[in-house]
Amino acid sequence: MTPSLDDVLAAAQRIEPHVHRTPVATCETLDRMAGARLLLKCENLQKAGAFKARGATNAVFALDKASASRGVCTHSSGNHAAALARAAALRGIPALIVMPSTAPRVKVAAVEAYGGRITFCEPTLAARESTLEAIVASTGATFVHPYDEPLVVAGQGTCALELLEQAPDLDVVMTPVGGGGLASGTCITLAARAAGVRFVGAEPASADDARRSLELGRLVPSEDPVTVADGLRTALSRLTFGILSRHAEAILTASEDQIIAATRLLWERAKLVVEPSGAVPLATVLAHRERFAGLSVGIVLSGGNVDLDRLPWPAH
Amino acid sequence: MTPSLDDVLAAAQRIEPHVHRTPVATCETLDRMAGARLLLKCENLQKAGAFKARGATNAVFALDKASASRGVCTHSSGNHAAALARAAALRGIPALIVMPSTAPRVKVAAVEAYGGRITFCEPTLAARESTLEAIVASTGATFVHPYDEPLVVAGQGTCALELLEQAPDLDVVMTPVGGGGLASGTCITLAARAAGVRFVGAEPASADDARRSLELGRLVPSEDPVTVADGLRTALSRLTFGILSRHAEAILTASEDQIIAATRLLWERAKLVVEPSGAVPLATVLAHRERFAGLSVGIVLSGGNVDLDRLPWPAH
Numbered sequence: 001m002t003p004s005l006d007d008v009l010a011a012a013q014r015i016e017p018h019v020h021r022t023p024v025a026t027c028e029t030l031d032r033m034a035g036a037r038l039l040l041k042c043e044n045l046q047k048a049g050a051f052k053a054r055g056a057t058n059a060v061f062a063l064d065k066a067s068a069s070r071g072v073c074t075h076s077s078g079n080h081a082a083a084l085a086r087a088a089a090l091r092g093i094p095a096l097i098v099m100p101s102t103a104p105r106v107k108v109a110a111v112e113a114y115g116g117r118i119t120f121c122e123p124t125l126a127a128r129e130s131t132l133e134a135i136v137a138s139t140g141a142t143f144v145h146p147y148d149e150p151l152v153v154a155g156q157g158t159c160a161l162e163l164l165e166q167a168p169d170l171d172v173v174m175t176p177v178g179g180g181g182l183a184s185g186t187c188i189t190l191a192a193r194a195a196g197v198r199f200v201g202a203e204p205a206s207a208d209d210a211r212r213s214l215e216l217g218r219l220v221p222s223e224d225p226v227t228v229a230d231g232l233r234t235a236l237s238r239l240t241f242g243i244l245s246r247h248a249e250a251i252l253t254a255s256e257d258q259i260i261a262a263t264r265l266l267w268e269r270a271k272l273v274v275e276p277s278g279a280v281p282l283a284t285v286l287a288h289r290e291r292f293a294g295l296s297v298g299i300v301l302s303g304g305n306v307d308l309d310r311l312p313w314p315a316h
Numbered sequence: 317m318t319p320s321l322d323d324v325l326a327a328a329q330r331i332e333p334h335v336h337r338t339p340v341a342t343c344e345t346l347d348r349m350a351g352a353r354l355l356l357k358c359e360n361l362q363k364a365g366a367f368k369a370r371g372a373t374n375a376v377f378a379l380d381k382a383s384a385s386r387g388v389c390t391h392s393s394g395n396h397a398a399a400l401a402r403a404a405a406l407r408g409i410p411a412l413i414v415m416p417s418t419a420p421r422v423k424v425a426a427v428e429a430y431g432g433r434i435t436f437c438e439p440t441l442a443a444r445e446s447t448l449e450a451i452v453a454s455t456g457a458t459f460v461h462p463y464d465e466p467l468v469v470a471g472q473g474t475c476a477l478e479l480l481e482q483a484p485d486l487d488v489v490m491t492p493v494g495g496g497g498l499a500s501g502t503c504i505t506l507a508a509r510a511a512g513v514r515f516v517g518a519e520p521a522s523a524d525d526a527r528r529s530l531e532l533g534r535l536v537p538s539e540d541p542v543t544v545a546d547g548l549r550t551a552l553s554r555l556t557f558g559i560l561s562r563h564a565e566a567i568l569t570a571s572e573d574q575i576i577a578a579t580r581l582l583w584e585r586a587k588l589v590v591e592p593s594g595a596v597p598l599a600t601v602l603a604h605r606e607r608f609a610g611l612s613v614g615i616v617l618s619g620g621n622v623d624l625d626r627l628p629w630p631a632h
Contacts, residue, residue: 028363045341045588047344113345271365271588271589272587274587308583
């Protein structure tokens, strides 16, 4: 079921004690480069380092006592897993996480630091799903999907609620688009609270299944794309595709080089550690300057979890 | 003349249109490691990437019209130079900057980006001073010292004004100590506005001239120390030594390895790009945990200007 603004407002109240109201940063240099006014919503400074804390916390704290006591589980290569492990720890329930054996070291360490119990599997969707099913069958844990879940989408929608309060004169809001949870939560909030503010999604050109899905009017699967924006490799779900089809003005893309350059700009000029997935909207604005000239653009810097031993640009 | 709280309040009003009210960040992981509650005042997100924008802007906008028209000048290897160039550009007057030929590439680029006119000199204090004197003699520009200047100290004191509003229950405030401008501005604000909040300075153990000066009760010169915290190599001035002698509870130190580790923690866990000088207070808290156990500690992350091609830790 598609979440409504009421679901987003309920989520905001439910998660308020457990997540940060993240600041909005500005940077003259980036504004000059973009020819636009950029309002950077710093979800890289969110608990567990990404917006995923919002949706995961909402899903965990919405569970009734009996379900909660059996724990929660998910499959995720990264930020959603850490966020779910953190939320479960806050509620004092188990978090059972299926991760591909190829998951980045720092993302594994984050899940472990929050007390999540990890089961590794082959890095295929089939292996993830069968491993997860076995866990659900043996434990009765509730599966919290990273984005095909109304409570998660409603939780992600709370980010735009804050942004609209913090930056009241926006023309456009942009988020990265992976599975579409953040993007569709943002759309729900904008449509109900600020109908004049458009939503534009941002995707790597090499992982543009969402752009193609919206153009073709049907869900295009993601075919294991290669991109530095490792959080954006997943495809939309039926839920998020439906919401984005109704509300997104467009999905625009940026190249790998543009994503890496935008990541570096955020570190160097905005002094914010943002992971490449979180830099895709900035990369996209800079790659499509004519489209944003003179506008006030809200940009969600979606996460900041990177391995400092493996920077996205070459070492000198 | 030692600035008063009134001077700090006047500075706050004067610079308000030109600088950021920077956010205060928190990080559960760092709190756990420190055994204290850390309130991180993000001056790395300040205009021009450091608290120096406060003092420099105050000094430039306090000038009368006639003096202003002849421009401002300074010698500085870094953040003060960029901040002064930016403030001068905002007021539409020239900024003449003497920099050592060894100044980091990114810091030179920042001064140039703000339109500052650079004269390079040998990397000695004598060469800096004689080069600057020649510029003053030929142009009539006003010398804005990086810290031995009441208007600059008053400007730096505005950071603590904001911090006290943003984090009302502090036990201690810590800043790095280089020339002592930020430290002494902070002391003035704390003494007048929050007498129960102590001030502790943080210095590299290998550049601990301020600690020794306070212990001996006389100004100890800085003897060209080697430290990764390149903003903290300068010695106190008579002005800042006087203020710190009256108000600082202590100056504590951290080793080079501890400073590098704290810098990396801020990037990795707090997602904030902080330069090593700005990580010295965190390094110091972690090196002296017993002293801060259970306290609320305001920490000024003083700047974020780093060369991403020369990270302070070894590449992998």
